[in-house]
Amino acid sequence: MSAASHLARRAAQKERVRILYRRALKDTLNWAVHRHLFYQDAWELRERFEANKNVENLEAIDRLIADGEASHNKWRHPDPYIVPWAPGGSKFTRNPTPPAGIEIIYNYGLEDHIE
Template identity: 80%
Template sequence: MSSATAAYLARRAAQKEKVRILYRRALKDTLNWAVHRHLFYPDADALREKFEANRSVEDVETIDRLIADAETKYNTWRHPDPYVVPWAPGGSKFHRNPTPPAGIEIIYDYGREQNE
């Protein structure tokens, strides 16, 4: 295998990875716009059709341009306040009751100690 072929294959692999990551991010962001599944499915199908329309493109320069255009469009239409699971980092319940600092003893049965 020549170095040109290896470079071409490496570039195509990197492009495929970029497209995969972009599709996943766009799909997850689509769920931010339509939280209910019955609203999400048509939007997800439309997104998939947009990606599938350019599946047969082989020119690496054209693919790079399409990826750049798609990332620009994605950044334009990203949700300003994405949904975060409440107990996940960034969620409303994440670390709501943090563990107390070292040296503080918590007695859960205060006033109900066993009389021995």
């Protein structure tokens, strides 16, 4: 394997690990009821990632990443917290657009002066 392809594969693996860690950390927040519980769970999650940070074998790293992704998918929260105004949130596109032909005037309080 050439040096360039080795570096490219390592960069892709680092990106996959970063994404997996962020997803797992965000999902940990969904499971924790209180912040002090979240901090403990986040610390344990970080320890699991740190335990494998010195692995050098590319195939072993791919296997660890695949196992981590499978574990994350298995234990994902069934009803994750979604910020209300984000897509999927309770306030996302709460007010539908008005039908065609209805004009909305945004001159608050000056409606009497329309000519």
